[in-house]
Amino acid sequence: xxxxxxxxxxxxxxxxxxxxxxxxxxxxxxxxxxxxxxxxxxxxxxxxxxxxxxxxxxxxxxxxxxxxxxxxxxxxxxxxxxxxxxxxxxxxxxxxxxxxxxxxxxxxxxxxxxxxxxx
Amino acid sequence: xxxxxxxxxxxxxxxxxxxxxxxxxxxxxxxxxxxxxxxxxxxxxxxxxxxxxxxxxxxxxxxxxxxxxxxxxxxxxxxxxxxxxxxxxxxxxxxxxxxxxxxxxxxx
Numbered sequence: 536x537x538x539x540x541x542x543x544x545x546x547x548x549x550x551x552x553x554x555x556x557x558x559x560x561x562x563x564x565x566x567x568x569x570x571x572x573x574x575x576x577x578x579x580x581x582x583x584x585x586x587x588x589x590x591x592x593x594x595x596x597x598x599x600x601x602x603x604x605x606x607x608x609x610x611x612x613x614x615x616x617x618x619x620x621x622x623x624x625x626x627x628x629x630x631x632x633x634x635x636x637x638x639x640x641x642x643x644x645x646x647x648x649x650x651x652x653x654x
Numbered sequence: 655x656x657x658x659x660x661x662x663x664x665x666x667x668x669x670x671x672x673x674x675x676x677x678x679x680x681x682x683x684x685x686x687x688x689x690x691x692x693x694x695x696x697x698x699x700x701x702x703x704x705x706x707x708x709x710x711x712x713x714x715x716x717x718x719x720x721x722x723x724x725x726x727x728x729x730x731x732x733x734x735x736x737x738x739x740x741x742x743x744x745x746x747x748x749x750x751x752x753x754x755x756x757x758x759x760x761x762x
Contacts, residue, residue: 572751582698582741582753595749598655631697640688640745642709644697 537562539632539645547626547652553619557632557645558612565590565610570635573606573617575628576647583628587635588615622652656680656744660754666762673729675757677742682722686746689718689727692756693738701740702727729759737761 543555557571564571573585586596588606596604600619608615619626629649633641657680667673677687685705690698700709702718705725715730729736742754 581755582743584749584751584753587749597750635745635751638686638745640700640703640743641690641698641751642700642703644699647697 537634537643539634539643541630541632541645541648543630543648543650545649545651547622547650548654549623549652550621553617553622553626553630553650553652555617555630555632555648555650556614557616558614559634560613564608564613564615568636570637571608571615572633572635572641574631574633574641574644575626576631577625577628585617585619585630624652626650627652655750656683656747656752658742658744658752658754660740660742660757662757663755664758664760666760667732668762669734670731671762673732673736673759675727675729675740675759677720677725677727677754679723679725679744681747683744683746685721686744687718687720687725688743688745689716690741690743691736691738692741698741732759 538560540558547553570587572587588594603620605618629647631647632645634643635641659678661676687705689702692698706718717728739756739758741756
C-alpha cells in the first residue's frame with residue numbers, strides 16, 4: 536500500500552529556509568489521480584493546509600503563506616519537497632505530507648515531522 | 655475561503671455512551687466533507703468522506719451525516735480508543751482545503 540514519509544532538519548534558525556521532503560513508496564507520484572499536499576500543525580493547535588503539487592508540476596499555495604512557499608516534485612525519485620523561506624517561531628509545527636484524490640479527502644498521510652524554529 | 659466551525663471544542667463522554675460532534679461551513683460544501691481522527695503523537699486518520707461514507711477499515715460505530723453547511727459525526731458507543739481529537743474538512747471549494755479547529759473527545 537502507498538506510504539508517505541517526511542524527512543528533513545528538525546531545527547531551523549529564524550530567517551532561514553525550512554526544507555522538507557516527502558518520499559512516496561508503494562505507488563507512483565506520477566499518477567494523474569492524486570494531488571500531493573503539505574499540511575502543518577503548530578503545537579497544541581489545528582491543521583493548516585500549506586499547498587499542493589500535481590505530478591505535472593502545477594502548484595497551488597495557501598494565500599496566507601504564498602509569498603514564502605515553494606513545492607516541487609521529482610518524479611524520478613518519487614518524492615516532493617517543501618521550501619518555506621524567512622521562517623519565524625510561528626512556523627514551528629509538525630509538518631505532514633498527504634495525498635488527496637481529485638475531488639477527494641486526504642486519504643493517506645505521512646507520520647509527520649516536527650520542525651522547530653529557534654536560534 | 656470557506657471557514658469551518660466545529661462544536662463543541664471539548665466533549666466529555668463516558669465509555670459506551672454516544673458522542674455527537676458538529677461542523678458548520680460558512681457556505682455550502684455540498685456533501686464534500688470529511689472527518690479525521692487524531693490521537694496524540696499521530697497523524698490524522700481519515701474516518702469519513704463524502705459526508706457519510708466510512709473510509710476503509712473504519713468501524714460501523716462511526717457515522718456521518720449532513721449536507722450543505724451543517725454536518726454531524728456520531729460515535730454510537732464510545733470505546734477507549736475513540737478518545738481523540740476530531741477534525742472536519744471541506745473539499746468542495748478547493749484550493750484551499752480548509753479544516754475546522756477540532757473537537758476533543760475526552761473521558762468523562
